[in-house]
Amino acid sequence: MNIAIISGSARPARQSHQVAQYAQQQLNKLAVSNWIWDIKESNLPLLTAVFAEQENPDYVLQDLHLKLLATDAFLIVSPEHNASYPGSLKNSMDYFFKEYSGKIFGLVGVSSGVLGGINAIKNLQQYSLKLNGIVCPQFLLTPSVQKTFNDGSLVDPGYAERMDKFLNSFLSLVKGR
Template sequence: MTNSSDSSPRSHVSTATDAPLRVVVLIGSTREGRFAPVVADWFLRFAAQRDDLELDPVDLAEHPLPDVVSPAAHPEAAEVTGRLAAADAFVVITPEYNHSFPAPLKNAIDLHYTQWQAKPVGFVSYGGLAGGLRAVEHLRLVLAELHAVTVRDTVSFHNAWESFAEDGSLLRPEIPEGAGKAMLDQLGWWGRTLRDGRRRSPYGA
C-alpha cells in the first residue's frame, strides 16, 4: 500500500526545483553599427546547449524604453517589465563605453526594481584591451543596490572584433567557452537556490 504522505508534496517540490531556469539575456547596446549582435548570437548558441536553462533574449535596440523615470506606470515598457519579472536569472551582454556601460542599459535597470531582487546576474562583456570589464564592475555596484546577486566569473572579449570569424564563430573558442561554462554553472546554482528561497518566502516580506 502506498503511503500518501510520501507522494504529492515532495514530488511537486522536486519538479519545481528541477525545472529549467528562465534566463533573460539582456543585450545592452543600442548604438548604430554595434558589435552586440555578434557577441549575443554566439552566447545564445552556446548557452542553448544546456538543458537546465530556458533563454529569453531581450534586445534593448528592439524594445525602446522611456527615458523619463517616474512613479507612474510606463505602458511602453510593459513587455520588457513582464519578461524581467518572469525571469529566474539574467545574463547582461554589455560593451564598454567611456569606462562604463551604455546609457540605455542603465535606463532599463533604473526603470525596474523588484524585478531584479534576489535573482542572480551573469555578464558577457566586450571591448578593447579591457574587454568591457570596467563596465561589468560598475554594473556590479548598481545591481547590488537593487538586491541582485552578481556571479563571480564572467565572459569577456578583449579586442572583440579580433575574436570572431566572419560567420560569427569564435576563432579561439577554448577560453570563452570555458569561461562561459563556469559563469553559467554559477548562475545555475544561484538561480535554483534563490528561486527556491523566493518560493518559500517572498523576498523582503
C-alpha cells in the same frame, strides 16, 4: 529556470550583440529556458517615470514587466563605453526595480580593446547590487571582440571554453537558489 540575456548596446554597429547571441546558443544547448532583452530593439524612451508609477504604461513596458517577473536570473552582456556601461542600458533597466530583487546577475563585458570591458563589469556589479540583485562572483571578459567573432561566428575556441566555464558557475548559483 528562465534566464534573461540583456544585450546592452543600442549602437548601430554593436559588437556585443553577437556575444549575447552566442550565450543564448550555449544556454539552448544546455536546455535552459532563456530570452534576449535587446536594448536596441526595445528602444525605450528617456526615463521620466518608472514602470510602477506609470498610469498607462505602453505595451512594450507591460510586456517587459511580465517577462522580467517570470525571469529567475539575468545575464547582462555589456560593452564598455567611457569606462562604464552604456547609458541606454541603464535607462532601459531603470524602468524597473522589484522585478530584479533577489535574483542572480551574471555579467559579461565586451570590448574591442585588451581589457575586455572590466570597467563596465565593475560598475555593473555595483548597479546590480543596488537593484537588490545577487551578483555571480565569476564574470566573463571579452577582449578584442572583433578577433573573437567574425560576422556572428565564434572564431576563438579559447573563448568558448571561458564562456562554458562562466555559464557553469552562473547556472550553479541560479540552481542553488
